[in-house]
Amino acid sequence: MDIGLLARLLREPASMARLTPAEWDVLLRQARHASLLARLEALARDAGVLEAAPARVRTRLESARIDVEQQQRLIRWEVTRLRRVLAPLRAPVVLLKGAAYLHADLPAARGRQFNDVDILVPAEALGDVEAMLRGEGWVSTVSSAYDDRYYREWSHELPPMAHKDRQVVVDVHHNILPPTGRLRPDARLLLAAARPLPESPLRVLAPEDMVLHCACHLFMSGELHKSLRDLGDLDALVRGFAGGAGFWPALLERARALHVERPLYYGLRFAERLFGTPVPAQSRLAVARVAPPAPVRAAMDTLVLAAMAPDQPARPRRGKGLALRLLTVRHHWLRMPPLMLARHLVHQALVRRTDGG
Amino acid sequence: MRLGELPRRDLAARLERRGVDLDTGAFIVRLETPIAALVGEVQSLYRDYPLDEGGGLADFHVAVVSPPGPLGIRRWWRQQATVILDEDRPFEPLPVDMAVPMLEWSINWCAATRANQYVMIHAAVLERGGCALVLPGVSGAGKSTLCAGLALRGWRLLSDEFALIRPGDGALDPWPRPISLKNASIDVIRRWAPDAYMSMPVPHTNKGTVAHVRPPADSVRRARESAMPAWLVFPAFEKDTPPSLTPMPRARAFFRLADCSFNYPSLGIRGFRTLSRMIDGCDAYEFRYSSLDDALGLLGALPLPTPAA
Numbered sequence: 001m002d003i004g005l006l007a008r009l010l011r012e013p014a015s016m017a018r019l020t021p022a023e024w025d026v027l028l029r030q031a032r033h034a035s036l037l038a039r040l041e042a043l044a045r046d047a048g049v050l051e052a053a054p055a056r057v058r059t060r061l062e063s064a065r066i067d068v069e070q071q072q073r074l075i076r077w078e079v080t081r082l083r084r085v086l087a088p089l090r091a092p093v094v095l096l097k098g099a100a101y102l103h104a105d106l107p108a109a110r111g112r113q114f115n116d117v118d119i120l121v122p123a124e125a126l127g128d129v130e131a132m133l134r135g136e137g138w139v140s141t142v143s144s145a146y147d148d149r150y151y152r153e154w155s156h157e158l159p160p161m162a163h164k165d166r167q168v169v170v171d172v173h174h175n176i177l178p179p180t181g182r183l184r185p186d187a188r189l190l191l192a193a194a195r196p197l198p199e200s201p202l203r204v205l206a207p208e209d210m211v212l213h214c215a216c217h218l219f220m221s222g223e224l225h226k227s228l229r230d231l232g233d234l235d236a237l238v239r240g241f242a243g244g245a246g247f248w249p250a251l252l253e254r255a256r257a258l259h260v261e262r263p264l265y266y267g268l269r270f271a272e273r274l275f276g277t278p279v280p281a282q283s284r285l286a287v288a289r290v291a292p293p294a295p296v297r298a299a300m301d302t303l304v305l306a307a308m309a310p311d312q313p314a315r316p317r318r319g320k321g322l323a324l325r326l327l328t329v330r331h332h333w334l335r336m337p338p339l340m341l342a343r344h345l346v347h348q349a350l351v352r353r354t355d356g357g
Numbered sequence: 358m359r360l361g362e363l364p365r366r367d368l369a370a371r372l373e374r375r376g377v378d379l380d381t382g383a384f385i386v387r388l389e390t391p392i393a394a395l396v397g398e399v400q401s402l403y404r405d406y407p408l409d410e411g412g413g414l415a416d417f418h419v420a421v422v423s424p425p426g427p428l429g430i431r432r433w434w435r436q437q438a439t440v441i442l443d444e445d446r447p448f449e450p451l452p453v454d455m456a457v458p459m460l461e462w463s464i465n466w467c468a469a470t471r472a473n474q475y476v477m478i479h480a481a482v483l484e485r486g487g488c489a490l491v492l493p494g495v496s497g498a499g500k501s502t503l504c505a506g507l508a509l510r511g512w513r514l515l516s517d518e519f520a521l522i523r524p525g526d527g528a529l530d531p532w533p534r535p536i537s538l539k540n541a542s543i544d545v546i547r548r549w550a551p552d553a554y555m556s557m558p559v560p561h562t563n564k565g566t567v568a569h570v571r572p573p574a575d576s577v578r579r580a581r582e583s584a585m586p587a588w589l590v591f592p593a594f595e596k597d598t599p600p601s602l603t604p605m606p607r608a609r610a611f612f613r614l615a616d617c618s619f620n621y622p623s624l625g626i627r628g629f630r631t632l633s634r635m636i637d638g639c640d641a642y643e644f645r646y647s648s649l650d651d652a653l654g655l656l657g658a659l660p661l662p663t664p665a666a
Contacts, residue, residue, distance in 0.1 A: 021412035063473035070623035
């Protein structure tokens with residue numbers, strides 16, 4: 001299946017040296033849409049092909065890198081603010097996703113776009129964390145009572161907040177998957193295994209947990225258009241950690257303990273397909289034991305690859321819309337029991353209708 | 358080949374199928390639209406722009422399309438237009454009459470959010486005798502009117518919205534584009550230059566009535582000729598007051614300029630150094646004016662700047 005120029009060049013950055021101007025045109029647009037333009041810049045620099053690229057291409061890639069550097073500055077600054085405000089908290093605060101990659105100085109942070117800071121705290125500390133943030137000027141970004149309740153009762157995070165003087169959104173999580181869903185990892189295990197950061201009271205997830213969180217986020221979250229970027233995170237994380245002794249057995253063991261073997265299976269499968277992520281044969285076999293039955297596997301392959309394939313602007317590829325819709329249905333199905341789902345969808349439909357007036 | 362030389366039918370076909378790559382100076386803009394009503398206006402406003410022959414690598418990709426709406430009803434009833442930038446649709450659809458202003462705002466938006474190779478200032482830029490005049494402006498200060506007034510009487514237009522400062526040498530790269538006029542300015546400029554081409558005014562946009570003036574052909578032809586900044590003039594239109602040009606301290610001009618920048622914070626030290634150098638090489642003024650005649654006279658007589666020691 002054609003998964004686009006972008007996927008090919010993410011896998012083989014050196015072949016950027018052979019692109020025609022028209023191919024660059026397509027590639028840069030696909031990369032921008034997937035939030036991977038600055039990642040592409042980092043890959044091109046590493047592969048030594050940036051200098052040989054047309055001047056216009058270099059300019060655009062460098063411009064994207066400057067934006068990401070600014071985003072990373074803003075994220076670092078926001079984390080210092082959180083650190084200060086949450087200092088009195090008698091509970092661990094764990095940075096998640098991008099902010100964690102950045103502070104742990106992982107390769108996954110290179111050229112990565114950022115929009116928000118995600119943290120994980122024990123469920124019983126949520127009230128204190130929210131009160132501390134509100135006391136220092138953070139406000140909810142959610143305006144409707146329904147949305148507020150949705151977050152508090154049915155999701156694994158507080159309604160997103162942002163400081164009134166800044167634009168960085170802070171998501172406070174108490175787990176990595178919603179409590180209403182079918183997969184329910186025990187957040188206490190994640191918190192207990194979290195690692196300290198040098199010269200900081202904040203923590204990050206253990207390497208295996210970081211990979212598993214990324215895999216869970218990949219196909220369980222609603223943001224499918226960002227899934228290629230998330231898959232790139234998974235690839236960079238695995239490549240970064242795979243050198244460590246015992247990483248693979250520990251990863252598989254941990255996936256079992258947290259009951260997230262299926263997301264790991266999908267994550268590795270698609271990272272391998274799209275990014276050429278190296279997975280040892282033995283581990284691949286072990287992961288394959290939790291594969292879904294063949295028809296489901298085939299369906300997911302088709303849907304995910306179709307949904308991820310970036311298309312030509314203004315001319316959506318046939319089938320992509322349908323694939324996205326079906327994956328959204330799956331996402332909702334995994335997230336909530338049927339009755340709750342029905343209620344949620346009816347509400348959303350009504351809201352959309354009133355808004356669209 | 359210039360856009361105006363393409364037969365209308367060919368242009369319509371290209372806009373609908375693969376788009377045209379317009380060389381606008383600082384950026385190559387790919388324009389696509391299946392909306393027939395837009396073709397004539399695009400051709401008139403962009404008549405003098407060369408088509409890029411660089412092999413299909415554009416900087417910005419802007420498609421103006423008509424969303425079909427529920428059951429395709431919008432195709433024939435209250436047709437709308439919306440803009441697709443790459444795959445994103447950053448703006449709400451608007452009535453199709455607003456397609457031209459929407460197109461112009463979208464192209465501006467692309468530059469403002471993506472062109473960190475420059476320190477970008479929200480300002481009009483004109484040039485005379487090799488010296489550039491920079492007119493930074495908050496909305497309503499009369500920047501665009503002043504810009505159109507000067508550009509249509511002997512000054513070369515570099516841009517009506519963007520001062521694009523190169524961090525390397527401090528020169529300003531031109532980006533001549535149709536000049537956007539609002540409300541009362543439309544008639545002022547019509548009287549000022551009755552022969553200039555102006556697009557059909559569009560009422561009821563969120564900025565009021567809007568029309569665009571075609572940039573002078575000479576400015577478009579010289580779109581690769583950069584210029585060094587010489588004068589930094591902060592305009593303020595004030596009805597029925599005598600014109601005044603008051604020198605402004607450099608430190609103050611610096612902060613006013615940084616305030617008008619789209620990307621000053623992102624550029625860090627590079628932004629600071631670039632603006633410092635620009636301020637040191639320019640004379641800065643506060644400028645009150647109530648008529649274009651006064652402005653033309655006073656700004657045309659500005660002395661060469663005395664660079665900071």
